[in-house]
Amino acid sequence: MNEFALIKQYFHQQSTPDKGVILDKGDDCALLSPPIHQSLAVTTDTLVSGRHFLPEIDPFALGHRVLATNLSDLAAMGANPKWFNLALTLPNFDADWLKAFSQGLFNLASQFQCHLIGGDTTKGPLSITISAFGEVEASKALTRCAAQVGDDIYVSGTIGDAAAGLAAYTDKNFAAQRIVSEQSVMFLKQRFDLPQPRVSLGKKLLGIANAALDISDGLVADLNHICQRSELNAVIHCESLPLAQHHKDAVGFEQALVNALSGGDDYELCFTAPKAQRQTIKNIANDLHLPLTLIGEMLECAEGPQPTCSVLNKGRVQNLAKHGFQHF
Amino acid sequence: MNEFALIKQYFHQQSTPDKGVILDKGDDCALLSPPIHQSLAVTTDTLVSGRHFLPEIDPFALGHRVLATNLSDLAAMGANPKWFNLALTLPNFDADWLKAFSQGLFNLASQFQCHLIGGDTTKGPLSITISAFGEVEASKALTRCAAQVGDDIYVSGTIGDAAAGLAAYTDKNFAAQRIVSEQSVMFLKQRFDLPQPRVSLGKKLLGIANAALDISDGLVADLNHICQRSELNAVIHCESLPLAQHHKDAVGFEQALVNALSGGDDYELCFTAPKAQRQTIKNIANDLHLPLTLIGEMLECAEGPQPTCSVLNKGRVQNLAKHGFQHF
Numbered sequence: 001m002n003e004f005a006l007i008k009q010y011f012h013q014q015s016t017p018d019k020g021v022i023l024d025k026g027d028d029c030a031l032l033s034p035p036i037h038q039s040l041a042v043t044t045d046t047l048v049s050g051r052h053f054l055p056e057i058d059p060f061a062l063g064h065r066v067l068a069t070n071l072s073d074l075a076a077m078g079a080n081p082k083w084f085n086l087a088l089t090l091p092n093f094d095a096d097w098l099k100a101f102s103q104g105l106f107n108l109a110s111q112f113q114c115h116l117i118g119g120d121t122t123k124g125p126l127s128i129t130i131s132a133f134g135e136v137e138a139s140k141a142l143t144r145c146a147a148q149v150g151d152d153i154y155v156s157g158t159i160g161d162a163a164a165g166l167a168a169y170t171d172k173n174f175a176a177q178r179i180v181s182e183q184s185v186m187f188l189k190q191r192f193d194l195p196q197p198r199v200s201l202g203k204k205l206l207g208i209a210n211a212a213l214d215i216s217d218g219l220v221a222d223l224n225h226i227c228q229r230s231e232l233n234a235v236i237h238c239e240s241l242p243l244a245q246h247h248k249d250a251v252g253f254e255q256a257l258v259n260a261l262s263g264g265d266d267y268e269l270c271f272t273a274p275k276a277q278r279q280t281i282k283n284i285a286n287d288l289h290l291p292l293t294l295i296g297e298m299l300e301c302a303e304g305p306q307p308t309c310s311v312l313n314k315g316r317v318q319n320l321a322k323h324g325f326q327h328f
Numbered sequence: 329m330n331e332f333a334l335i336k337q338y339f340h341q342q343s344t345p346d347k348g349v350i351l352d353k354g355d356d357c358a359l360l361s362p363p364i365h366q367s368l369a370v371t372t373d374t375l376v377s378g379r380h381f382l383p384e385i386d387p388f389a390l391g392h393r394v395l396a397t398n399l400s401d402l403a404a405m406g407a408n409p410k411w412f413n414l415a416l417t418l419p420n421f422d423a424d425w426l427k428a429f430s431q432g433l434f435n436l437a438s439q440f441q442c443h444l445i446g447g448d449t450t451k452g453p454l455s456i457t458i459s460a461f462g463e464v465e466a467s468k469a470l471t472r473c474a475a476q477v478g479d480d481i482y483v484s485g486t487i488g489d490a491a492a493g494l495a496a497y498t499d500k501n502f503a504a505q506r507i508v509s510e511q512s513v514m515f516l517k518q519r520f521d522l523p524q525p526r527v528s529l530g531k532k533l534l535g536i537a538n539a540a541l542d543i544s545d546g547l548v549a550d551l552n553h554i555c556q557r558s559e560l561n562a563v564i565h566c567e568s569l570p571l572a573q574h575h576k577d578a579v580g581f582e583q584a585l586v587n588a589l590s591g592g593d594d595y596e597l598c599f600t601a602p603k604a605q606r607q608t609i610k611n612i613a614n615d616l617h618l619p620l621t622l623i624g625e626m627l628e629c630a631e632g633p634q635p636t637c638s639v640l641n642k643g644r645v646q647n648l649a650k651h652g653f654q655h656f
Contacts, residue, residue: 026557028371029462031464047450087373141351
């Protein structure tokens with residue numbers, strides 16, 4: 001089967017007309033009618049087999065994940081997803097694989113009315129690059145550089161679950177030291193396999209939050225980007241971190257804390273907001289049925305040292321390099 | 329060196345401010361201010377090592393080529409290049425390689441004031457995906473589906489050179505049967521290494537040409553896309569094909585013809601235009617110092633058979649399957 005037949009069979013299925021698309025798949029370019037009073041938010045993520053996912057990954061989960069990582073970047077700007085393109089490099093043609101992959105992809109895309117507008121398929125080591133496009137009012141967009149002194153720091157959902165889910169797949173000693181229920185394992189694997197981009201939250205935070213990003217590399221590593229771009233320090237409290245019960249049951253409190261601080265792949269949002277917004281943020285959490293947990297505060301940074309994120313454990317600074325926090 | 333330092337060192341160098349970019353590299357997304365009365369043309373191309381380029385390729389040429397293939401798609405729509413993003417998967421960190429690659433990339437980008445707005449760097453088998461963004465008036469954009477009965481068919485520049493250039497790199501028997509000057513070999517290799525996207529031509533053809541595409545898979549294969557999308561037949565004349573003297577000198581007339589009909593990677597434009605535009609097209613060729621050669625005509629297609637492109641050689645239909653045209 002050649003490239004054109006392949007594209008047609010698996011990737012033309014989602015052809016809901018979209019007013020903003022003048023011309024899509026099948027020409028040299030897609031032609032889009034961009035929003036008039038909004039900016040276009042553009043993001044790109046590549047997932048490489050063996051690096052970002054296990055070669056034996058369920059293709060449905062892979063299709064979901066590669067779009068989810070991009071939609072999560074849009075969510076972190078408060079942008080409304082509109083379109084995406086897909087560059088798919090495949091080692092061979094496997095109809096079952098392509099069917100499941102495209103189902104995972106379009107299942108998530110249709111949740112957000114996000115339309116595939118084009119791309120490229122090539123032969124080579126399995127790798128996928130998606131660029132996603134959203135719209136947002138530029139003056140309200142949630143950047144990394146606008147955190148303010150005294151801002152509360154929040155995270156959405158529970159964190160560290162995906163790191164434990166990955167360990168459940170790859171670590172032979174997972175659950176060696178305790179009895180772990182099947183439900184807990186399933187919960188953690190699903191949190192790794194099918195991350196939920198927090199698009200609705202991002203949109204609701206426009207005009208409320210000062211800075212935001214999505215947690216893909218680990219809470220402390222990612223929060224450090226807000227620190228550096230905003231030129232402020234951050235302090236977060238271990239006791240406040242939202243840990244899922246299944247997570248603590250499966251790996252114990254200590255390891256769950258390590259996962260929450262340094263585990264990637266959760267795709268929850270971390271954001272900062274003025275203290276005056278606390279009630280509004282509680283209301284948003286209620287509306288979305290999504291926990292939004294206050295975990296720390298942005299602080300002034302003296303001239304000289306690099307702005308940084310500190311972790312307090314029962315009031316004492318946690319030295320992350322010791323105590324097995326070796327991910328940093 | 330981590331991802332952020334790597335990006336900063338090699339890819340922040342081109343920081344000419346662009347009024348349309350509100351926020352670029354370093355946040356979750358780039359924020360673009362799209363053109364108000366124009367459409368946004370979007371294209372994506374992936375190049376995989378060993379598939380689209382030789383692993384030992386000069387990294388400067390690779391940087392040029394990967395952007396050129398995308399700009400060529402924009403040119404084929406008549407779009408004006410504005411921005412691009414870059415997803416770069418590298419097996420290891422090689423400072424010299426990255427320096428040369430980024431120079432090839434930015435050298436071409438700056439020719440067209442096309443700005444890097446973001447991307448992703450990952451570890452894995454060498455592969456590069458670029459998405460490029462341009463602006464064009466939607467009603468005038470050059471598509472594949474708007475060719476008309478009686479349209480002239482043109483190609484820009486000379487064609488088949490890149491296929492001969494690739495052979496000069498890879499085919500041990502290249503030049504075994506004839507004396508080939510060093511100049512000819514250099515000309516052909518350069519045509520393969522450094523394809524020139526025909527951006528100025530594409531823009532000048534707006535309102536003049538009816539249909540267009542760029543030749544990446546070979547003239548006949550690509551022209552077939554115009555036939556199928558426009559539901560018309562095409563006939564082209566071997567005698568008319570523009571062959572470079574160096575090309576004929578190096579491989580002989582017969583092989584040059586094969587290369588011109590079926591060799592890819594030229595990134596010249598193929599377009600159709602009403603006969604009434606002949607003088608205008610001559611003027612464009614003069615203005616751009618770029619040959620634009622009339623090679624055939626679009627014809628009605630009876631219902632039933634697939635629309636197709638026929639090749640006439642001295643008035644007789646060339647059966648491409650015979651006579652060594654084995655590329656089809």
